[in-house]
Amino acid sequence: MNDFRTWLTTIRSVMGRIDVTEKLKRICLFAFLTGLLLASCQTAPEKKTYQIGFSQRTGTDTWRKTMLEDMNRELSFSPEIDFLVKDAGGQSDKQVEQIQELINQHVDLLIVSPNAARPITPIVEKAYQQGIPVIILDRRTDSDQYMAYVGADNVEVGRTAGAYANTLLNGVGNVIEIGESPGSSADIDRHRGFVEAISRHPGIRLVKKLEGDWDKQSFAGELTQLLKSQPTIQLIFAQNDRTALKAHAICQQLGLEQRVKIIGVDGLPGKNEGIDLVERGILKATVLYPTGGKEAIRTALAILQKQPFKRENRLPTTLIDSSNVRIMKLQNDKVTEQQADIEKQSRRIDDLNQTYTSQKNTLYFTLGSLIVAILLGGWALYLFRTKQGAYQLLEKQNGEIREQKDEIERVSQQARLATEEKLRFYSYISHEFNTPLSLILTPTEDLLSKKNVSQHDLRNNLSLVQKNAYRLLRLVDQMLDLRKSDAGKQRLRTAEQDIVTFVRDIVLDFRRKAEKQRIDLQLLTNLSTQPVWFDAEKLDKVLFNLLSNAFKYTPRGGLIHVRLDRLDNQVRIQVQDNGQGMAPDEQAHAFDLFYSGTKSFNLAKGVGLALSMEFIQLHRGDISVQSVQDKGTTFTILLPLGNQHLETEEMVGSTSRNPLFQHQFLVEADEDVEAQKPVSLPAKQMGTLLIVEDNDELRNFLVNRLGAEYDVVAESTGEKGWERILEIIPDLIISDVMLSGTSVDALDGLELTQRIKTDLRTSHIPVVLLTANAQMENRIEGTRAGADVYLTKPFNTTHLLETLRTTLINRQKWQQRFASDFSPQSGNRQEKKFLNELTALIEQNLTDPAFGVEKLSREMGLSRVQLYRKVQALMDMNVMDYLTEIRLKRAKYFLRETNKPMAEIAIETGFNSAAYFTTFFKQHTKKTPSEYRKSPVGA
Known part of the structure; x- marks a missing residue:
């Protein structure tokens, strides 16, 4: 309808632009509507020829899902079939109701997979007697009033399993059988075939047959008791692969998975299905039990189309064990792959059909338009010739505009790439030129700032200046x-x-x-x-x-x-x-x-x-x-x-x-001097400083210049720097932004900073970034990564030293604040999280006298050294002092706010005895617990 309105609007618009009579307008509109009517008559939806109703006992297990997939796959070749599926969910009463619904819908054919033989028989006979062809699938009913039966011989399934059991046991052994749904034809026939097969071998004894449903584990307790009480049981025959998998789990719990062999039935492909279980060695074998879905549909089509068919359709079974499981799996994979190709072709055919329908409608509309063109005749031809020149000119202009647009886009793309290359080029130029400039200006300023310069320092600094000038x-x-x-x-x-x-x-x-x-x-x-x-x-x-x-x-x-x-x-x-x-x-x-x-x-x-x-x-x-x-x-x-x-x-x-x-x-x-190894110096007053710089000369200069005030450790790559950070937990880090590396995962300065600030072990460490990029966006990027200070090259040595001192002083102020309040309300989120977790762990284990630094570091996921340095850096106190503070704080609370006896308070604060608690409390507060309790608040 929307397409019709669009075309109608278009026709009216076109006719409105040309000066024609009202009569011509009506003729054109009539011709257009005629063509549209022809198209609509040809696109009437195709009606279904037959209705097939399918009543299945349940569709939740893999075997039944596979059956339904096989049926739908076969029906894909017969689009004229309307396929109605009813799922009884394993309930016979519900299945009877659903079959009655299908009868009331007057389906042309009924396929029934019974939940249980006896309850389903009357309704199946009713459908058959009303003239509806009935196909019984998988399990039989108690009547022969049906048109055809499709399914495997369950007696033969049991015989095949029994024969293979004799092969596995060499004619001697004890066996347990786990049945299907109690009372079902499959359970009865498989049991009969299995007993018939093993009865030929007197050495094989069926210890017991357990009742089991595929969706329940009602046999678990009885099977466990049997396996424990009779250690001579060597084999389990499960009437389906799901039951076999549950039996294997029980054997595995008892440690019997190597001794007890298991045979299953179904042999479906897929994870944790029969073929997969045999390939993984969980089952010794499985008997292939075909679903019959494809055969049922083929039989149904033959009945509906009045073609010859077989009343009894016995599906072949086979045994799958280690000798043929690989072939079966490959065959199933190939079938799955071919089915995917078929489905892909089917979708392609559907698309082509839609295209054909669309083109057919277009054709009819074109015929209507052709009638309009004929009626307009020579007059329309005259108008066309008159305006043809204008249309050609307009098309030419449109083409030129499109070409210009494409050219503009191409030039714009080139300009964008050129701009990016230019920015990257300037960034690289800044880095390459600023590093030698730093090694020229910094030593020069350092010499000028000193009153007395030794010949050794003078020669070394001038040599460094000369090398970088030539560079x-x-x-x-x-x-x-x-x-x-x-x-x-x-x-x-x-x-x-x-x-x-x-x-x-x-x-x-x-x-x-x-x-x-x-x-x-x-x-x-x-x-x-x-x-x-x-x-x-x-x-x-x-x-x-x-x-x-x-x-x-x-x-x-x-x-x-x-x-x-x-x-x-x-x-x-x-x-x-x-x-x-x-x-x-x-x-x-x-x-x-x-x-x-x-x-x-x-x-x-x-x-x-x-x-x-x-x-x-x-x-x-x-x-x-x-x-x-x-x-x-x-x-x-x-x-x-x-x-x-x-x-x-x-x-x-x-x-x-x-x-x-x-x-x-x-x-x-002569410029590639060997990088100086970090010098092991006595601990400096200002703390430990880690330098990460890939330029050997600049790194060595910083080591020598800053080594007088700090314990300096230097690394040349981001990866080595990160390893050293975790090893020593420094007080301060200086890193270049652009770091070289040999590995694919090499860290630059920004990535290293981000890793430092997001790791709980290192988030407290201040980071100073050195870079040649002084633009504001680069500063924002460095700040976003977590850098505390962002310095550009070439830098002034005095400024660098003062920056480092100020950063450490600010860190000490934070230490004092954290030390005065165990749960700060502001500051670094990672540091707050760390202290909150640390305090929570201590308070949770406060009653444990054995709780100390070892257990605390293990619970926090840190080494003892990392925990010590982290707490020391944040709070300016060691871990034991912090633990003591919390114990005292808790003890003071109990003494002031409760009337608990000293012995109970001692236990709740982690002391073995009240005497030791009294001694500890007095050492730290100069008062005994009793004196503190009696003293006024604030004293």
Whole structure:
């Protein structure tokens, strides 16, 4: 109806825009309604041909659910069948009522799965006598008045189980049988078949048959008693797999699961069903008892369609044990998979049918519209031709607008990505430049603030300033090269030179550094000389970058080999190390500008490798990388021989290495000093300070500068820092925001701060963050992570020292406040939670004289040392003093507010005797309990 109104509105709107007579309008509307009427006549819903009623005893167990699924699956191929299902919930009276309802509905065929044979027989006979075909499914009735029966032979099921029991027991043993629903045909027939089978073997004795329902465990007590009283029982035959699983649980409780073997019936797929239980070894075997749902529907369709059918449909059974359970499971999985495909195809067919119906309706509507078009005739054609030019122009404009919109979106996306890259670039630039600037300005300010400076301090600080000045010079040089490359102003200045001598000189520049780090540095070549046209300054920078990276990521005692050889018309230079290597994604993006992968970004590495590729490509050569994580990395450079590939202006005749760059080379070769290990100093007055900083020089400077006032411990990564925090529980933490790490889960400064502030053991520790990012959003991010102080680089040493002192003084004020009130109403949420839990645990165990620090730390989930340092940091008292305060507070309350005798008060406050309580109380209050009770309030 909504579609009809929409189309009607559209037609009226179109006719309203064109100047036609009222008569034409009525003709068009009549034609449209005619087409719509044709469409509605063709989409009348299809009526069902037959009604099949199904009455089942219950649908809650897996076997019956599987039966219903099989029936629905078979009915999916017969959409003309209306399938009515009634579930009696295991009640015979209710099933009789439901069958009567189906009879009253005049169903064409009735399928009945009886709950019990005798109560259901009369109503089934009534339906049969009224001419309704009846199919009996699974269990029989006490009458033969039915059209067909579908089900397995329960006697054969019992025989199969009995024969397998003889195989398991080798003809000798005692057996217990657990039946089905008492009085059901399945219970009677299976028992008869089982007894018949084992009676052929005199050595097998049926000790007792227990009554059991699949939904109850009424046999549990009797089975337990039998297993305890008769230890010779070796096998249990359960008439269904659920009963078998419950019997196994009883055997498991008695420790008999290995001795007592269990056989079940049903053999359904799925978790905790027969096939799964056999595969897991819980059951020795299960007898496959088919549901018959599919066969029942096929028989029903044959009856309704007047086709031949069998009156007695015996379903085959088989035994599933360890020899064939795997095959059965695979077959069931395959059937399930195929059924899923069938259902998927069915849904697809439904979708296609809906599409077909929609297209059919559209077709009829189109026919109506065609009639309108014919009636309008030439007049409409004239209007169309008149306005065709305007429509084409409008479509063209719409297309241009769409293209412009797409282009705007594309440019906007590029601009957004470019902005993000720009912001990230500035962030990295700030970090890379501010760290050496901190190591230049901070030592300089430190020297200027001292009245007397020793020659040793002066030389060390100036050396640090010099190294970081050269580091800044190299970074600036790289940024200028990058700017030239982006602007397309990089030009080659090549000359024919001996590549062997050139590479050997560069490797020798790193010799001292290799000796200090005990790295095996070698140039491996079989060439004595090899002339190559190349730009010495640019190739010098490429090899320097590759060797610097190799030294950075190669551990002490490792190897770095430079190989030089000739391949056809190319020279190959390889820089190989056995360092930490790269992950696959890092290897794929090794030469991408600013790519960092799982590690923190390093400007020298990111720009250096990107420039290296740029310089090698200027030589018409190639550079590549091969790396295996934790095994090493090999960079390969290929340079063409001869000068045919060079332009005339690129051949200058002679070039040489930049002397400034050689000097820088020597300085850089000595910059990786070994990180100083934390010095074990006597405890300082201000407390323990942990520094987490990945730059070795800045970390060592802070250790030396702050070591005079604090016990300083230093770590280079966030992971190591976290481990050390849990080990020592420091009083204060200084951390850089951007920390490098080798693992995928490496922690940066913000993540480390967040972990510190959310962990109950460390939430009280103040954190000072050092960063090159001074923007407000970065400060907000650091504060949100939980940082107490946020300092930007380069920082002033005096300011840092005063900040640390002020932070610790504020912490002491909090200690005093916590110590004066055991349940503070403000402050850090984690600290309040910690103190509330601590106080609650003490008060709960106050009456236990043995309750002390060991039990308290165990209950709090902390080590003894962590608990001691946590309480000391929060309250400026040890744990025992805090426990004493609570005992005294409770004792004072009892003495003032109650009339309890001293012995009872002593017990309730955790003392073994009243005498010891009196002595303890007097030591801490200078009064005996009696004196305190008699003294006025406030005295």
